[in-house]
Amino acid sequence: MSGVSVEFQKVGKRFGNRTALAAVSGTLRPGQVLVVAGPNGAGKSTLLNILAGVLRPSRGEVVYRGSDGTVPRAHWFEHLGMAAPDMAVYEELTALENLRLFARLRGLNRSDADLAALLEELGLGSREHSRLVGTYSSGMKQRVKLAQAVLHAPAVLLLDEPSSNLDGAGHDAAAGLVARLRERAAIAVATNDPRELAWADARIDLAL
Amino acid sequence: MRASTLLSEILAVLAKELTAELRSRVALNAIGLFGLTTLIAVAYQIGPYQIQEQDRPHLLSALLWIILFFAATSGLSRVFVKEEDAHTAKTLRLAARPLAVLGGKYLFNLLLLLALYALIVPLYCALMGYAVRGVGGLLLVLVAGAVALAATTTIVAAIIARASGSTTLFAILSVPLVLPLLVMLIQGTRAAAASSELAVVLPALQGVVSLGGAVMIVSVYLFPVVWHD
């Protein structure tokens, strides 16, 4: 499958009487990074969740457009990789077992060497691969989360605060990952980190 | 497109559940200990001789299923609740098709129930002096019961995990759905205990299997809604 673009028209979300996200429009295009910025509570995560299809917008609509037409909502997840603070990986499994699981669930046939290489790219040395994720520091967990998000080379990549809990080296690894994937993927990054704001080809600023 | 079959994805979920469970043993401990505790309390206080001969068939089959069902309630909702608690639900939601998740979790709950029955039923028969004439019939009833109860409890667990995740809510929601099953299972167990012919458990078995099957089919349609909203 080649590129997928994500168009969103006036999407908004209301929880009870509280408006979590006012009407926002935009497009994620293959080869571009869209940065979503704004203060805490402005709806950055809400927007990403709506784009991922895990949250139904109260208004507006989201369309995934692939090379052969629009993609039905039930199939969005096949084109999508996502990392967010509320998306943990399994603590009772090792890093490698986690990646093996997610590869199998996505129907990929990946060798352990492939998966280990991905973990190495994110700065997790081979000694750590067979330790339970539950024993990891939060920065190391974040690296496994990022590996989970990109393992299938997704056409659409949604990153919610990708560098949270990461040190300088971790941030560089994440930046390298985004640089590698941006060639063909449509990427959205929700962040306030000035280093990540610099990745932007396009930008949406959400206000409270 | 996807190279893997649904089956291999279901097995991937099941394998993950089993690995995680063998490492933490939370559900196994909860269910096993609850089952043993109630069994010991019942066996100690009632035992084989406290019940009048004519009441034995009714009471012994009912007591057995009460122990089995309430032990199961303490652990079966965990398959979905733990995903929400550990914040892995969204990761799983975005990586697997709903049917693979439902299938894997269903099989896991089924195995848990079968393990519970394998532990408790022989002990119960020994401690309570429960002479079962139709062992084959009893095995059929137990397996059918596990298949049907796992179907009901898995979809209810999926619902409550998205609501509040409380075990109380799990019990409130599953009791009305499980009650007809339990009534039929108790009846089938009583029939199996009384006669060695397999045919005596058929009426109960028909009811249990058809209700279990109906719940399974409906679950396949409902689960994507429950899982994604």
Add this chain to the structure above:
Amino acid sequence: MTDNRTRALLHFSLGGWVLLVILAAFFYAPSATGFKGESARIVFFHVPQAWVAVLAFCVNLVASIRYLRKRNPLDDARAAAAARLGLVFSVLATVTGSIFANVMWNSFWNWDPREVSIVILLLIYAAYFALREAIPDEERRASLSAAYAVLAFVTMPFLVFVVPRIYWSLHPDTIIGATGRLKLQMESRMLQTLLGSLVGFTGLFFWLYTLDVRSARVRLARRGREEA
């Protein structure tokens, strides 16, 4: 205006009809033989209440399925309204049934299969509202409770048809028994009263149901205006 006038007319005729049913139940219908005293007269209220409890369950199912397909919040309000009335009427049917049981068999409760069925219906309604209470988010509440309603409906045929057949029942044969034959031979004036009461209670159900749904519609419309 005409709409309001027809509505008022309907309300008055419904009230008149129910009044007639009550009078008929006590003065028009003859005493039934084979029952203690005048206890059989409770049938004119008990049966329609049980009928409405089941009818509400079906309305709830239809509204729930519609919600899952169309995602219209009004369908969720419809499902909840039907369930609220179903809860009330199943309590009424349980209470009247148990009063009758006490008069006839000197015991309020016998664990008769019919009694078990209505109790499970009650439990389902209670569980449905327990679930709704537990979910603060409106959309999730709507879709999860709709899913539960569909799931609960699957077990109903087993309660109504399978379990009562396995067990022996004291309950006077229902109008349409498990076999589908008209078994209860009723004197014609009794049958008229019962049918009239069924119509009256059904009307009562739809009146209360419409009231609830209309208020939900107003609530939703007001919120829509506030947003725009």
